[in-house]
Amino acid sequence: MATRSAERPRLRPLRAATMLAVAAVCTVGLVSVVHDITRPRIEASERARRVAQLAAVLGSARYDNDLLADVVTVRDPELLGTDEPLPVHRARLGDRPVAALLVAVAPDGYAGAIRLLVAVAPDGRLLGVRVLSHKETPGLGDAIDSRRSGWIGAFAGRSLEDPREDRWKVRKDGGDFDQLTGATVTPRAVVRAVRNALVYFDRHRDALLAQPAEPPASAGSRGR
Amino acid sequence: MDTYNARMDAAGILRNGLRDQNPGLVQLLGLCPLLAVSTSVASALGLGLATIAVLVTSNAIAATAGRWLLPEVRLAVFVLAIAGAVTAVELSMAAWWPGLHDTLGIFLPLIVTNCLVLARAESFASRNSLPRALLDGFAMGLGFMLVLLALGASRELLGRGTLGADMHLLLGETARGAGLRIFDERHGLLLALLPPGAFLLLGLMLAWRNRRPQKGA
Numbered sequence: 001m002a003t004r005s006a007e008r009p010r011l012r013p014l015r016a017a018t019m020l021a022v023a024a025v026c027t028v029g030l031v032s033v034v035h036d037i038t039r040p041r042i043e044a045s046e047r048a049r050r051v052a053q054l055a056a057v058l059g060s061a062r063y064d065n066d067l068l069a070d071v072v073t074v075r076d077p078e079l080l081g082t083d084e085p086l087p088v089h090r091a092r093l094g095d096r097p098v099a100a101l102l103v104a105v106a107p108d109g110y111a112g113a114i115r116l117l118v119a120v121a122p123d124g125r126l127l128g129v130r131v132l133s134h135k136e137t138p139g140l141g142d143a144i145d146s147r148r149s150g151w152i153g154a155f156a157g158r159s160l161e162d163p164r165e166d167r168w169k170v171r172k173d174g175g176d177f178d179q180l181t182g183a184t185v186t187p188r189a190v191v192r193a194v195r196n197a198l199v200y201f202d203r204h205r206d207a208l209l210a211q212p213a214e215p216p217a218s219a220g221s222r223g224r
Numbered sequence: 225m226d227t228y229n230a231r232m233d234a235a236g237i238l239r240n241g242l243r244d245q246n247p248g249l250v251q252l253l254g255l256c257p258l259l260a261v262s263t264s265v266a267s268a269l270g271l272g273l274a275t276i277a278v279l280v281t282s283n284a285i286a287a288t289a290g291r292w293l294l295p296e297v298r299l300a301v302f303v304l305a306i307a308g309a310v311t312a313v314e315l316s317m318a319a320w321w322p323g324l325h326d327t328l329g330i331f332l333p334l335i336v337t338n339c340l341v342l343a344r345a346e347s348f349a350s351r352n353s354l355p356r357a358l359l360d361g362f363a364m365g366l367g368f369m370l371v372l373l374a375l376g377a378s379r380e381l382l383g384r385g386t387l388g389a390d391m392h393l394l395l396g397e398t399a400r401g402a403g404l405r406i407f408d409e410r411h412g413l414l415l416a417l418l419p420p421g422a423f424l425l426l427g428l429m430l431a432w433r434n435r436r437p438q439k440g441a
Contacts, residue, residue, distance in 0.1 A: 017297075027304045
């Protein structure tokens with residue numbers, strides 16, 4: 001019994017460290033096994049979610065390309081509302097561009113930035129706008145979310161010429177867009193951000209709609 | 225009510241978790257997720273189930289390993305085990321219930337900071353047999369989930385006039401529109417959905433729990 005390490009106090013720290021190490025190895029092993037099992041499903045559902053998000057804003061417009069692969073990155077703090085680089089996905093039917101899907105940020109929402117997805121047809125008409133994320137007040141400003149109200153649908157079919165520049169505002173400011181009951185700051189910010197996105201599209205139309213420099217498949221394999 | 229009573233039978237463990245030592249209403253543990261996530265029945269149910277899964281797993285590990293571990297590292301090992309269990313639950317939820325995973329957001333990984341989990345592992349599971357520890361984890365998790373559900377149901381009903389409206393996040397697209405609509409959303413009480421509403425409702429539940437005067441007082 002004298003050799004049992006439990007009764008040899010000098011070995012206690014060593015035993016404690018060993019226990020901790022064994023526990024750490026077991027935990028890391030468990031987590032990596034679960035990670036391996038779930039990774040394909042998580043990636044697939046993340047892709048499905050992003051495709052559904054992009055397809056929702058396109059409405060009834062038809063396309064046949066891989067929206068996630070056909071993407072360029074742009075940056076314009078002034079018109080797109082953020083310093084960070086933003087993706088622009090392109091929808092095409094055959095060789096013909098159907099729409100550019102821009103991410104635009106309204107930096108001046110009631111509770112921080114509102115991220116928008118804006119689909120613009122090649123002729124500069126809006127196909128649709130959706131809110132990607134926001135922190136607006138539940139029950140008031142969150143009506144910009146298409147799940148809460150149809151407000152955001154009012155943008156479909158609009159363009160830089162429709163309405164004229166001085167009417168691209170909420171009604172309270174003398175424009176053509178409805179405000180929301182109890183929330184003016186939120187729709188004001190969204191209307192301004194959508195118009196800025198249209199201006200950005202107008203200035204960079206050809207670059208935004210251009211065919212990818214190389215087929216997406218080889219671009220993907222190069223990335224690996 | 226002695227939590228460590230080794231003679232407490234199975235019914236006693238269940239009664240402890242559901243009523244006498246209810247985590248939400250008596251121990252007041254894990255209030256942060258309780259108040260933040262209980263905006264609807266579906267998210268309350270999702271976080272409740274995730275918490276049960278973590279509690280049962282961590283209690284099982286604590287009961288199995290607890291007696292072999294030196295006191296110096298016991299807590300550290302429990303923390304590791306809980307972190308592993310939470311990560312596993314979070315990854316599984318992202319894989320199979322992505323909609324719910326997005327709704328719960330940060331509060332899913334934050335189960336790791338729910339003091340209830342570490343408290344049960346340290347104060348009950350490590351001093352009890354495996355079956356009793358499993359039952360205790362389940363009972364405590366269930367007690368926590370029932371409070372979550374009561375809060376979630378009343379906040380969803382008062383704030384949006386629905387019950388279980390977003391159950392499709394939990395059950396898949398077939399359950400879309402399966403919830404009940406009691407009255408129109410425009411008549412909803414916004415306060416119920418905001419954090420102060422959560423505190424007020426929890427306060428009312430606590431008052432109801434404590435409605436009888438203490439014996440001998």
